[in-house]
Amino acid sequence: MKYYDKxxxxxxxxxxxxxxxxxxxxxxxxxxxxxxxxxxxxxxxLPEVSEPDVVRHYTNLSSKNFGxxxxxxxxxxxxxxxxPKINEEIAQLPAFASLHPLQDSDTVQGALEVYYNLQQAxxxxxxxxxxxxxxxxxxxxELTGLLVMRTYHEKRGDTKRxxxxxxxxxxxxxxxxxxxxxxxVVEVKSKPNGSIDVEDLKPLLNDEIAGIMMxxxxxxGMFETEIMEIADLVxxxxxxxxxxxxxxxxxxxxxxxxxxxxxxMHINLHKTFxxxxxxxxxxxxxxxxxxxxxxxxxxxxxxxxADGRFYVDFGKDSLGSVSTFxxxxxxxxxxxxxxxxxxxxxxxxxxxxATLNANYIKESLKDDYLLPIEGVCKHEFVFxxxxxxxxGVTTLNVAKRLLDYGFHxxxxxxxxxxxxxxxxxxxxxxxxxxxxxxxxxxxxxAREAAENPDLVKEAPVTTLVRKLDETxxxxxxxxxxxxxxxxx
Numbered sequence: 001m002k003y004y005d006k007x008x009x010x011x012x013x014x015x016x017x018x019x020x021x022x023x024x025x026x027x028x029x030x031x032x033x034x035x036x037x038x039x040x041x042x043x044x045x046l047p048e049v050s051e052p053d054v055v056r057h058y059t060n061l062s063s064k065n066f067g068x069x070x071x072x073x074x075x076x077x078x079x080x081x082x083x084p085k086i087n088e089e090i091a092q093l094p095a096f097a098s099l100h101p102l103q104d105s106d107t108v109q110g111a112l113e114v115y116y117n118l119q120q121a122x123x124x125x126x127x128x129x130x131x132x133x134x135x136x137x138x139x140x141x142e143l144t145g146l147l148v149m150r151t152y153h154e155k156r157g158d159t160k161r162x163x164x165x166x167x168x169x170x171x172x173x174x175x176x177x178x179x180x181x182x183x184x185v186v187e188v189k190s191k192p193n194g195s196i197d198v199e200d201l202k203p204l205l206n207d208e209i210a211g212i213m214m215x216x217x218x219x220x221g222m223f224e225t226e227i228m229e230i231a232d233l234v235x236x237x238x239x240x241x242x243x244x245x246x247x248x249x250x251x252x253x254x255x256x257x258x259x260x261x262x263x264x265m266h267i268n269l270h271k272t273f274x275x276x277x278x279x280x281x282x283x284x285x286x287x288x289x290x291x292x293x294x295x296x297x298x299x300x301x302x303x304x305x306a307d308g309r310f311y312v313d314f315g316k317d318s319l320g321s322v323s324t325f326x327x328x329x330x331x332x333x334x335x336x337x338x339x340x341x342x343x344x345x346x347x348x349x350x351x352x353x354a355t356l357n358a359n360y361i362k363e364s365l366k367d368d369y370l371l372p373i374e375g376v377c378k379h380e381f382v383f384x385x386x387x388x389x390x391x392g393v394t395t396l397n398v399a400k401r402l403l404d405y406g407f408h409x410x411x412x413x414x415x416x417x418x419x420x421x422x423x424x425x426x427x428x429x430x431x432x433x434x435x436x437x438x439x440x441x442x443x444x445x446a447r448e449a450a451e452n453p454d455l456v457k458e459a460p461v462t463t464l465v466r467k468l469d470e471t472x473x474x475x476x477x478x479x480x481x482x483x484x485x486x487x488x
Contacts, residue, residue, distance in 0.1 A: 072438055099111055112310035116303075134327045162208060167188050167213075186209070195225065253349075254348060266285045267287075296317060361435060382423050383422040387446075392453055397449075401455075
């Protein structure tokens with residue numbers, strides 16, 4: 001048996017009863033496979049630390065970190081909600097965790113069934129025809145969706161469609177993803193209420209437009225009430241509608257992007273479906289398409305034959321591969337568990353509860369904080385800093401002062417439509433008691449800003465790390481452990 005075949009066999013059998021993975025044996029084979037010229041002649045210069053010291057170090061660090069398990073996290077970053085622990089337990093089951101991506105399909109039928117069923121569930125929730133779970137994160141999903149859009153036009157011989165319309169209030173990843181996909185960005189302006197200006201959109205629609213990217217509700221938390229007219233205009237011009245699914249949470253089970261006219265969308269699976277990737281990963285950004293676009297989704301695909309067997313398929317008209325194998329399977333397990341736990345009946349309550357919580361905070365605080373857009377918001381809303389600008393206390397000062405009271409700061413200085421933006425998103429999982437405590441602290445910070453602005457400007461004062469010298473940190477960053485020890 002060849003080395004790699006043997007390694008795969010041993011890995012795929014490692015979770016079976018009575019079989020022990022020969023780790024030292026695999027390490028030896030791995031070393032032998034590395035050419036002599038590429039092997040180290042001297043040991044790597046790494047700090048030598050005992051196991052107890054390492055465990056204590058990371059345990060102590062974890063107690064200093066802030067997370068949704070330790071406190072309220074009103075970060076309006078596309079729904080960072082509580083992650084039920086049962087989801088983690090399911091993702092860690094040996095029958096799933098010990099699988100290897102190169103195993104034959106016949107040996108992983110259960111995993112492929114989960115993958116297939118999640119595709120179907122997301123398609124039902126989104127009102128679209130088919131999904132791929134291959135992309136690793138939301139931005140990766142955006143890129144994949146735009147590549148589907150580009151492939152669609154190219155297969156039709158319409159190669160001059162190289163422009164994508166993006167609202168001026170869009171998430172920063174939208175224009176970035178369009179550029180990476182080889183498309184040019186055309187900006188459409190927003191009206192004072194934050195929604196797309198349809199009159200500004202109309203002159204932009206021509207035979208060079210590949211499509212439009214939209215978030216609905218938009219980044220100000222307001223629903224795009226003219227979405228059906230926008231969809232009709234873009235489709236008549238020959239373009240496609242792309243739905244940035246970052247703000248899908250308030251619509252779950254109530255409104256489907258496909259029914260609003262969207263052709264392509266991504267979902268932040270690691271946020272909307274309870275698997276937040278705090279710390280940077282892992283994530284998942286499934287992409288769904290309407291009927292007629294399925295063939296362009298990236299390879300590989302998980303299919304189900306007439307006998308109920310699941311298999312991996314490669315389509316000839318696919319845009320190609322965007323990831324290794326089938327994406328982050330552990331994240332998919334958590335999301336699937338979340339969907340099954342709620343079911344169709346309870347998933348309909350997610351959006352209304354998130355919307356209720358957001359509006360409750362907004363209405364409670366608008367006397368102290370400047371609310372640029374009146375009206376009912378969805379899952380999030382934006383203040384333009386403190387109402388009293390004479391104190392000189394900025395949104396950044398308020399955000400840091402919140403740390404002193406045990407609250408994580410909301411998203412600040414986004415969207416860019418307002419100078420002192422403060423985006424607050426409570427999600428549906430927070431209790432009334434928690435919301436009231438947050439509201440009380442926000443009022444208190446506003447009073448401090450009026451009575452003793454220097455106190456707020458010097459925040460945080462009670463955290464382990466006090467206010468940083470941000471200028472020095474930017475000019476002289478500490479990037480190695482040796483430099484850190486030298487500074488100590």
